[in-house]
Amino acid sequence: MRVRNKPWAAEKLAESTQYVVMEPADWKGKWQERFGNEQPIHVEIGSGKGQFIVEMARMHPEVNYIGIERQTSVAVMTLDKMIESGLKNVQLLNTDGENVADFFAEGEVGRVYLNFSDPWPKSKHDKRRLTYKNFLRNYEQILVSGGEIHFKTDNQGLFEYSLASFSQYGMTLKQVWLDLHKSDFEGNIMTEYEAKFSSRGDRIYRVEAAFPKKAAADSEK
Amino acid sequence: MRVRNKPWAAEKLAESTQYVVMEPADWKGKWQERFGNEQPIHVEIGSGKGQFIVEMARMHPEVNYIGIERQTSVAVMTLDKMIESGLKNVQLLNTDGENVADFFAEGEVGRVYLNFSDPWPKSKHDKRRLTYKNFLRNYEQILVSGGEIHFKTDNQGLFEYSLASFSQYGMTLKQVWLDLHKSDFEGNIMTEYEAKFSSRGDRIYRVEAAFPKKAAADSEK
Numbered sequence: 001m002r003v004r005n006k007p008w009a010a011e012k013l014a015e016s017t018q019y020v021v022m023e024p025a026d027w028k029g030k031w032q033e034r035f036g037n038e039q040p041i042h043v044e045i046g047s048g049k050g051q052f053i054v055e056m057a058r059m060h061p062e063v064n065y066i067g068i069e070r071q072t073s074v075a076v077m078t079l080d081k082m083i084e085s086g087l088k089n090v091q092l093l094n095t096d097g098e099n100v101a102d103f104f105a106e107g108e109v110g111r112v113y114l115n116f117s118d119p120w121p122k123s124k125h126d127k128r129r130l131t132y133k134n135f136l137r138n139y140e141q142i143l144v145s146g147g148e149i150h151f152k153t154d155n156q157g158l159f160e161y162s163l164a165s166f167s168q169y170g171m172t173l174k175q176v177w178l179d180l181h182k183s184d185f186e187g188n189i190m191t192e193y194e195a196k197f198s199s200r201g202d203r204i205y206r207v208e209a210a211f212p213k214k215a216a217a218d219s220e221k
Numbered sequence: 222m223r224v225r226n227k228p229w230a231a232e233k234l235a236e237s238t239q240y241v242v243m244e245p246a247d248w249k250g251k252w253q254e255r256f257g258n259e260q261p262i263h264v265e266i267g268s269g270k271g272q273f274i275v276e277m278a279r280m281h282p283e284v285n286y287i288g289i290e291r292q293t294s295v296a297v298m299t300l301d302k303m304i305e306s307g308l309k310n311v312q313l314l315n316t317d318g319e320n321v322a323d324f325f326a327e328g329e330v331g332r333v334y335l336n337f338s339d340p341w342p343k344s345k346h347d348k349r350r351l352t353y354k355n356f357l358r359n360y361e362q363i364l365v366s367g368g369e370i371h372f373k374t375d376n377q378g379l380f381e382y383s384l385a386s387f388s389q390y391g392m393t394l395k396q397v398w399l400d401l402h403k404s405d406f407e408g409n410i411m412t413e414y415e416a417k418f419s420s421r422g423d424r425i426y427r428v429e430a431a432f433p434k435k436a437a438a439d440s441e442k
């Protein structure tokens with residue numbers, strides 16, 4: 001998303017060490033230590049202005065949340081919400097979500113959220129979509145066995161692409177919503193973007209998709 | 222679908238032995254003999270008034286088509302189209318599509334079409350939906366290894382259900398269309414029902430889903 005450049009944002013993020021992790025690779029495999037508990041860790045890739053991740057953290061104190069947002073001028077808006085909330089179960093990474101495998105150990109993450117990712121509508125840009133197979137491989141690596149992606153978008157083309165991409169990767173679609181806001185789904189936290197586009201009458205699509213169980217985990221049964 | 226009862230329809234079907242197969246189980250494993258060629262056999266389950274199956278047969282002379290329609294008063298409308306067409310690559314079964322495994326041998330069918338199947342919207346009726354796992358098992362049995370279902374519907378709930386049902390059965394979604402008539406899909410043959418509901422502005426959903434390769438076929442590689 002485009003927001004005005006904020007030259008002061010980088011400094012503010014760097015100073016807010018309670019919420020912002022500047023060197024996330026240092027915490028690889030040790031995130032529960034950072035949170036000081038053994039709760040599952042759920043990661044939103046592309047957390048934008050932060051409404052989703054902060055509200056989820058408020059609603060679900062039994063889960064630790066980490067938002068990843070590349071754009072500094074956007075990430076600082078999440079930081080403001082985190083500071084205001086005073087919540088201890090949410091953290092922010094101002095970096096590129098494509099590199100999640102650098103920040104999390106195998107199986108360290110309980111769930112991945114993707115909300116209103118960039119649709120990259122031209123077919124020649126399909127490799128940049130966050131539901132492209134190369135990214136799925138990264139998510140699978142950091143997720144627990146059978147871990148899930150929960151994905152929302154208003155973009156029809158991206159949703160069509162992503163359903164096929166998940167399926168062709170070997171993931172199982174647990175449930176699909178083709179008009180989320182007219183469904184009986186409970187507990188939906190709207191992103192800023194979602195509220196705006198839904199109020200215009202656009203449909204919101206949602207899917208929960210699970211990776212296959214990992215072989216190692218199967219052998220432990 | 223509901224049409225007026227036609228007491229004469231059963232007799233007309235029984236007499237039209239060129240197009241209607243009254244004892245389909247007798248042809249199990251021998252359908253190519255009946256067509257007199259070695260072309261692949263594509264089956265539409267619930268062929269309704271027949272526009273789809275007859276037009277597909279006209280457009281694709283290299284394929285043999287079989288329509289299955291339970292309702293006699295509806296099936297006779299397909300028969301009229303077949304007679305008018307004079308086509309030799311299409312046949313009609315006036316029976317229950319749920320029993321396809323009684324009519325076709327293992328691997329005898331190249332593709333299954335489901336168009337605008339009854340949505341059975343109440344969740345307690347999910348076992349009657351033609352995309353329920355028990356029916357998928359029948360389709361898998363009669364299909365070639367890696368065979369596909371091509372499914373269209375205007376019913377959002379049935380489509381949501383079916384995507385998850387295909388995926389959870391182990392099928393792979395090859396491609397998904399969330400608004401078929403506004404897509405660049407070519408060669409769509411509209412059913413009578415589809416033309417009516419699309420003209421009202423309803424979306425048409427479509428998916429092509431493939432069964433896993435059969436083990437026997439894999440070993441032949």
